[in-house]
Amino acid sequence: MTLSIALYQPDIAGNTGTLLRLGACLSIDIEIIEPAGFDLSGRALKRAGMDYLETARLVRHLDLATFEATRRSSGRRLVLFTTKARTSYLDFAFRPDDVLLFGRESAGVPDHVHESADARVTIPMAPGARSLNLALSAAMAAGEALRQTDALNPRSAGGAW
Numbered sequence: 836m837t838l839s840i841a842l843y844q845p846d847i848a849g850n851t852g853t854l855l856r857l858g859a860c861l862s863i864d865i866e867i868i869e870p871a872g873f874d875l876s877g878r879a880l881k882r883a884g885m886d887y888l889e890t891a892r893l894v895r896h897l898d899l900a901t902f903e904a905t906r907r908s909s910g911r912r913l914v915l916f917t918t919k920a921r922t923s924y925l926d927f928a929f930r931p932d933d934v935l936l937f938g939r940e941s942a943g944v945p946d947h948v949h950e951s952a953d954a955r956v957t958i959p960m961a962p963g964a965r966s967l968n969l970a971l972s973a974a975m976a977a978g979e980a981l982r983q984t985d986a987l988n989p990r991s992a993g994g995a996w
């Protein structure tokens with residue numbers, strides 16, 4: 836099983852499309868916890884994801900309960916990326932099958948989701964900065980998790996391709 840990026844009720848099609856392309860290129864599943872704030876078969880998503888959408892590894896979950904049931908049954912950890920955590924993602928030891936969860940662009944995740952995660956980590960920012968763009972934060976997170984688990988190395992045993 837490989838790394839997953841999970842998006843909690845994403846609002847902006849362009850961000851999700853960008854991440855579907857990332858997932859297709861780096862062998863990462865993109866899990867969407869619905870409802871999304873846009874049409875998942877719409878033009879904006881296709882514009883951002885381009886032809887990569889054909890090979891994207893999209894997993895759709897009807898709601899949070901369905902997502903959580905699937906994740907728990909597979910024994911994978913839920914690692915929440917949030918501006919409200921103290922632990923830097925650089926100090927966290929990722930596993931190859933972790934599920935990295937990101938909040939919606941407008942409001943992050945609700946408190947109960949924050950509390951139910953196995954771990955909460957942050958990408959340190961300059962003082963006064965509010966947050967990074969969703970797709971960019973997920974790309975930074977995936978880069979670090981793949982680097983730590985040697986999954987970006989085509990010659991390694993843990994390599995994703």
Ligand SMILES: C[S@@+](CC[C@H](N)C(=O)[O-])C[C@H]1O[C@@H](n2cnc3c(N)ncnc32)[C@H](O)[C@@H]1O
Pocket residue numbers: 916917918936937938939940941942943944956957958959960965966967968969972
């Ligand atoms: C645009 S931000 C959400 C901002 C929202 N107003 C809030 O208060 O959470 C969308 C998502 O990107 C991720 N994110 C953005 N900046 C981050 C950071 N510095 N560290 C960790 N996650 C970050 C989080 O998952 C966040 O929920």
